[in-house]
Every structure is written in structure tokens, then in C-alpha cells.
Amino acid sequence: MTHEPTIYELSQPGRIGANLPSLDVPKADPLPADLLRTELKLPEVSELEVIRHFVRLSQLNYAIDKGFYPLGSCTMKYNPRINEDVARYEGFAGLHPLTDGEGAQGALALMYQLQQWLAEVSGLDSVSLHPAAGAHGEFAGILMIRKYHIDRGEPQRTKILVPNSAHGTNPATVTMAGLSVIELPADDKGDVDIEALKKICEGPERDTIAGMMITVPSTLGLFERGILKIIELVHDAGGLMYMDGANMNALMGVVKPGKLGFDVMHYNLHKTFSTPHGGGGPGSGAVGVNEKLKPFLPAPHVDIIEPGTDDEAPLYGFVTPEKSIGRLKAFHGNFGMHTRAYAYIRAYGGEGLHQVSRHAVLNANYIRVGLSDTYTVPYDRACGHEFVLEGHFEGVDKVHALDISKRLMDYGYHPPTNYFPLIVPEALLIEPTETETKETLDQFITAMKKIAQEAKENPELLLSAPHKTPVSRLDEVRAAKQLVLCCAPLLKDS
């Protein structure tokens, strides 16, 4: 593959790629000259050249549409095409966010229904669709916990317990909310170390505990066996329980977090509910709470303003919950993701969503067992929707997980998540999702086994991989040191 020029390199003065309207009103007096710019360095390219440029760029990407994408903790499942169609209906795509309530009843009714269904899946009482991504939902959740304690006259509760296997967003969120982290170790079976937790919950820090954030199943892909005990310990200490819902794809119809005792959780609509990842967003991170936290939900929140009758639908509108943490973004949330998630839930129904989780777990366990004689699986028990293995081999010290990942690219796969969770050496976190066929899983297992063999017989093949991608391994140090962040015409003279 030859390299693609930048859009600026394709530019020729005088070209344009858009067919724009002409002025149909009299010209007004111009703005004073000192308010106006004299140059604008945007490229000048014809429509066809723009299309070709971006189509060629797209072809340099790997994507779910091209092949298996077992990227752990990201739930790279099929993105149904009907979802793309419905989100583009003019009545949604052309709806102004500040449309008066009566004129947005369709959108509001859809959001209300989606809130209800997400609450039903999790066993929580109320859901807000306001946050724009998972990390944004986490932020909402932790701000609610903080405000809950302040409201109860316990502002000294400023510490959040976070297992050391947690997503990086968890501790970062805690800091952002002005709270601090107490890190919890895992035991040798991959569960939270209950004794360590007990010590903290019954120790001198007891009255400073605001809550705990935990991912279920854990980022190791394991169902926490002591989950009820963990929840009990934290609640007894006066803290609230936050569930990171990134791994919800293993839980639908399996267990309801709200019924286990969780007070608040977020959902990643772009993982569990199939809205596309978009090459890095947009996501959507709904947040669900129980009755305790309901008054603290972010604003605006969709609710019924006037109940309906047998003949008439209720009137929906936005409300500000009584003790709301406030607004986290302009307008209402990533509505375009809500329409997609709604369509997805409709395509499955309640029982179908349960089947999603069952098959996600079946697929993960099938690969786990298929690879357990070739790779070290540090926690060799039934996993959830993903599992972790160690990407290194005895006697071949120079081969690392990263090399296995790069070699997988040559076999036509996207690699698993590398080096996460941090507590497993050379971690490869594999999440197949339920939308993959048995044949795909078999081929992947075969490729992983071949790579293991290559590692022993010809490690150079891995160390120099990938060989079949548009570019080879990159000089990341140079990128950070020389720091070129714009196309050439925009670089300032140095």
C-alpha cells in the first residue's frame, strides 16, 4: 500500500467540493475590516478527490466489518445497519435540541422508553441518558455519590475504593470529582481481596469511605464470587456501590446489578447495545441509580409531565431532579445513540437480550478452553464475556504480548487488548462477543496456536511483525519528541 497524501497535498487554489447556494437577499454593509480575517488555510479539493481520499483512508483501517475484532473490554459486536438508518430519519436528524416540548414528543417518548428498559435490564430505579460516554457516566455517578454524602451531612466521606484491576477511567474519575482513591488488591484467584477490603471498611478510614467502584464481571472477565459480601461490607461502612457497566454484555438476564445491591452504574450503549464505536466515539454512557440517588441525577432528565389516558399518550418533558448534580453537557445527551440502542433492544426483546449475554459468555469460554493448552490462562475457571491470558512463552523471553498482537494482524485479526488489566503480566484480554460464528472462533484459535509455535521456532517473525499492514511498527518516541501535530502548511515557522 502506498501512502495517501494529506488533503492539503491534494489542494489546488480555486477548487471546491461543494455546490452551495447563491445569495438571494441584498448584501448588507460589511463588517469593519479590523474584525475580518485575511487568510484561511483550508484545502481546496474537488468532490471526487475528497471522496477518493477518504475512501482510500478508510481502506487503511481495520474494522468489525472487515473481520474478527476480539478487543477486550470494548465489546466489538456487529453494528446493525437498521440502527444507522433509523438514526438518520429526518424527524430525528433534523430535530433542533431546543425545540419546544410539544414539538419533540417523539424524541422524548423514545428517550423515556429507553430509560425504562435500561432500568429494567439493571434492576435499578431510574436512568439518565444525559452522559456522552462511559467515562462521562462514571463522572456523573461519582458526583452523585459525593453530593449524596454532603447532603446527609457527611462531607468527610471523600474516599473511593477501586480494585487494582480497574479501568483507568475509574481512578481518573474519582480525582476529577475531587475525591481520592484507595486501591484494593486482588487475591490469587482474581477476586477482590475480601480480607483487605474488610480491614479498610472496619479500620480508621471507615467514616471517610464514600463508596466503591467495581467492574462486574471484573476486567479479568471473572464474576466476582464475593460480590454480595463486598457490597455488604461497603454499605455497612456507610459507602455506596458503583458498578462500572463496561462489561454489561455478560450480565443481561444473568443478574441485575440493582438487585445485588448496587446503588449506581453506567452503561456503555456503544458496547452492550451495539451503537458503533466510530473510530473513537461518539459513545453514550447512560447512568442508572436506585431510589437513594434519584434526587441527584444529572439534569435535564426526561420524565412524564402529564400522565396519559386510554386515548392519549402522556406528555413528556425535561425536568431537573431536586438535588441534581447539574448539567454535564450542552443539551440532552448523544440522542443519535439513543435511537440506535432503542432499535437494538427492540430487535431482541427481553429474552433475546438474555440470549446475547449467554452467547457472549459461551464464545469467550470456547476460546479460553481452546487456547488453555497453548497459553497460560492465569485464572483458569469459567469466565464471563472475556478472559485474559499471558502473552509470553517459557524459554522465549524476547517475545512479548505486543509481538503476538502484531503478528495476529498478519493473520487478518485485530489484536486483543494489550497490557490490561495491569495486574496480569503480558496481558492479552480477549472478548469475542456473541455475534461471531463458531468457524470464526476456530480460525482464531488456530491462528493463535500457530503464532505460539512461531514464537518458539522463529521468534523473529513476531518481533518484526506486522508484515502485511499498510505500515509497519511506528516510531512512537519520535512522534512524542518531534511533535508534528498538523499538516505542513499549518506548521508555524520554527
Add this chain to the structure above:
Amino acid sequence: MSYIPHTEQDRQQMLAAIGVTTIEDLFDAVPASHRFPKIDIPPALSEYEIAAELKAYAEANDHAGNFAVFRGAGAYHHFVPSAVNHLLLRGEFFTAYTPYQPELSQGTLQAVFEYQSMMCALTGMDAANASHYDGATSLAEAVTVALDVTRFKRNKIVLSGGIHPQYREVVRTYHQGRQIEIVGDDQPRSAAELATLVDSDTAMVAVQYPNFFGQIEDVKALAEKAHAVGALLVAVVNPVALGILKSPADLGAAIAVGEGQPLGVGLQFGGPYLGFFSIKQEYVRKIAGRIVGETIDSDGRRAYVMTLRPREQDIKREKASSNICTNQGLMALAACVYMSLLGKNGLRHVAELCYHKAHYAAAEIEKLAGFSVDRSLPFFNEFVIKCPVPVEKANAALLEQGIIGGYDLGADYPHLAGHMLIAVTETNSKAEIDALVETLKALT
């Protein structure tokens, strides 16, 4: 079963390989008392039924397909060339994840790099990130950068009341856990009056350009004051206005943020949009979110990669300045394609259409008895009118005529009760503007 491909035979073979009898056996670690609850959601629909149901929801809305839109206030109905949507629907773009594996993501990475370049061109800044959630969260993240640049030793943030009210709310939500003071927007203040609040404890002063009322304020004195005390001037900007207006860098801003929705993204009831964030070179290492840089591969070929990674949450964890992870990648691609298609002449042309049409509308409304237009400052494509009747009543009459009228300013600004904020873009034809004026005329 919708998108699950397993046959009964697959399931049996897979269970046998795993060494269990049923799928249920894989869930032993889940507390038995809570295992397998019923999900009370109606049964699955066919694709045809889903489409019909959602169509009904969509058509229950008053949308730009059926109405002339004169409402802006932070979200604008602009024309989006067809090519934008066609490119966004490339599965290679929208079904890819964040480009953590650069060998498999050069398409996304180069597109982000080009997007960053164009945002620098518009704002006059030296670097831009790959986006935040929206304009409001970009502003909230700018506060963190300003606090960081001033080493968390300064406690004051000055916000102009001319910044979008929702953006100011978001700044307060984001920073409720910090011991900082957010001032300046409690009453109307000119930029010069705002400058009197800026002192040696001020980390940042922010203005909107054009402001929420569409007006172009003179921020020269304010910029000088900010520079004199070592505070960062942050400009919240409308990117289409930058097709003709001086860049925020020329005004003396250190950071330019804003809502990228006008650049090729539909209204979508408020999201997904994209928040752009661009900054001067000296602060680039303080920026949150993803940034793409140019480098070479092991064969010396030009290539792109996410860079300055050690700032980010997955590496720095509780020491990261922001928890941002997923951003608005696909929307940044939309903006990138939009700007590529329009180019410098197209964007300038769109900005000029907005400007002239808005001024035509303002001049016509001004002629109506009982109406007046705020001309205290020059404006771009939005302006404030004083109505002789309550805004709600005016909007109800407009809606009858197929027009979504302006934004009622009374709710956010009590002293502006009876005032309407009208936005005009290139999508508003002369006929639409004339219909707007006629309907308003009939009110008096």
C-alpha cells in the same frame, strides 16, 4: 435470533469442547439467589416493524424537514453535502475502535490529523486534540488546563455572561469538587467591565466569539489584562463564523474551544456533536484527550500515531487531569470531510451567506411596529429582537406557519424577557425569511 449466528449444533459442540452440559453451567460464580432474573421487555420485533415504529416516533417531531428553522442558540441548521454522510457510512470508519493499534488504523489516524490541522487553520492555534464531547465540555476541560498551567495555585475563573448559559452550567458541574471561584456571569458585563475582575489569582477568563447573542465584542483590553496577570484567555467560538472573522489567536486567546456541530453535523436533538479544543504550542502538553502526531514506521514511511499518551487516564490513572477516553471520533471525521469539501472559499461563502441573510432578516424585522433589534454591537448570524408580545406567543404563531422561531431569552436572562434570539443560516431562503417577517408583522 437477530444477530446471534449460533445453530443448535454449534452450541452443543461448543459446550462439549468446554466440558459443560449447558450454558447455565458457565454462570456458577453468580450468586444463585440472583441468577437469571426475567427481563420484562416486550418480545423482539422484525426489522420491518422496528423501522415503522421508529418512523412514527420521528414523525411526531417538528423537524427541519417540515419546518423553516430560525432557532440556533448553540445548534445550527446548516446544509450538509451528501458526500459527508456517504463517507461516514463507510464501515471501515464507523465500525472501527479508537486507533490504539496504529498499523491497522492509519485511515482514522490520518483523518484525525487532518481534522486537527483544519481546526488549527480556523482558530490560528498551534495544536488541536481529536475532540471532546461537545462545546460545553471543551470549555470545562479548558478550565482544568488553565488551573494546571497556573500550577493549581490560582483559584479564580472569570466567565463572561455572554457565554452559552448551558456551557457555564457545565463548567460549574465539572468543577463542583474543586475549591475554585467562578465569577463574572452574574450580571451583564462588557468585555472591558469583565477585565476589572481579572487579577493575579485568576487562572482563566473566557468569552464567547461571537457571543451567545450573536455579537462580536471587542476583547482587546480584556486580552491585555489577562496577559498582564498571567491568566489564560479562552475563546468559545463558532467555527462557521471563523470563515470570515479574525481567528481567536489574533484576539490574544491561548485556547479556542467550541461546538463543531455547524461543520457538517446534523441537529440530532443535541448530539452526538463534537467539542473542538485547540491551543497554543506552549501549553500543548497540558491538553486532555487524544492527539495524533506524525512519525515514521520502521521502513521510514510517513505514518500517524496517537501521541503524548502518558497524559491519558489509562496510563496515568488517578493522576490524569481528565478521565476522557472515548471522544467524538466519527463527528470529527464529519467535520474534516465537511471542511475538505467546502475548502477556504466554500466556508467563507457559507459564512457570508449567514451574515447577509441574518442582516436582511434583522433589517426587515426592524421595520415592524413594536419590534426592535439590538444593534449595540456588530453581529454575525444571530441577533436579539425585542417583541411586542410574549416570545411564547410569537413562536406559537410562527409554528402555525411552519416556522420554528427564535430562542426565548427570558428563561436564562430574566432582564431579557420578551426578547428572542434569531439565527439565520444559508438554509433559510429569502422566502422563508419573508414569511418569518410577515408572521411577526401580523402579531401587532
